[in-house]
Amino acid sequence: MGEIVLIRHGETTWSASGRHTSVTDLELTENGVSQAKALAPLLSGREFAAVWSSPRKRALITADLAGLDVTAVIPDLAEWGYGDYEGRTSEEIADEDPDWSLWTDGGTGSGGETPDEVAARLDRALAEAEPLLERGDVAFIAHGHSLRVAAARWLGRPARDGREFKIDTASIAALGYEHGRHAITLWNLTAAAANGG
Numbered sequence: 137m138g139e140i141v142l143i144r145h146g147e148t149t150w151s152a153s154g155r156h157t158s159v160t161d162l163e164l165t166e167n168g169v170s171q172a173k174a175l176a177p178l179l180s181g182r183e184f185a186a187v188w189s190s191p192r193k194r195a196l197i198t199a200d201l202a203g204l205d206v207t208a209v210i211p212d213l214a215e216w217g218y219g220d221y222e223g224r225t226s227e228e229i230a231d232e233d234p235d236w237s238l239w240t241d242g243g244t245g246s247g248g249e250t251p252d253e254v255a256a257r258l259d260r261a262l263a264e265a266e267p268l269l270e271r272g273d274v275a276f277i278a279h280g281h282s283l284r285v286a287a288a289r290w291l292g293r294p295a296r297d298g299r300e301f302k303i304d305t306a307s308i309a310a311l312g313y314e315h316g317r318h319a320i321t322l323w324n325l326t327a328a329a330a331n332g333g
Contacts, residue, residue: 141276143275145192146305147168152165162193178330184204187274218244220248258282
């Protein structure tokens with residue numbers, strides 16, 4: 137039985153500075169390009185039944201640099217819609233609204249998504265991917281918050297519990313099974329960690 141392999145895109149200028157990035161379509165930094173290329177050896181032993189990417193450039197470029205051929209672009213894998221908080225850091229948002237939490241309040245204003253809306257998107261992607269696991273792994277190349285929600289939903293937990301899963305840029309995680317039950321089988325593996333760095 138295969139696994140759903142979660143791959144977070146490589147570094148962008150905004151991810152490096154902690155700015156919330158959803159619909160803004162950024163390129164990878166030079167470091168992000170190196171990170172994405174370094175994923176290839178970590179993925180080389182896997183047999184992929186499908187490789188699905190978010191529509192954003194940063195995800196598609198990461199897939200290409202990691203040596204993966206995207207079989208479908210899946211809008212449900214896009215990053216959480218932050219709405220008015222797009223491009224702002226958590227510190228900037230806290231100065232204006234100290235009680236706000238993405239995990240409970242969601243995005244604000246036009247384009248902002250609630251936790252339930254994001255969960256519904258990831259539930260669809262997971263439900264479509266799971267039957268394919270009989271043929272091999274399914275890659276989700278996507279984003280920090282959306283992948284954390286995917287992990288929470290795989291475990292049957294609410295979207296807000298994604299806050300408990302730290303995920304670095306250009307990292308790999310895997311959703312699989314333990315004794316027939318959904319489990320996280322790998323989490324936040326980067327090339328640096330795999331090489332002892």
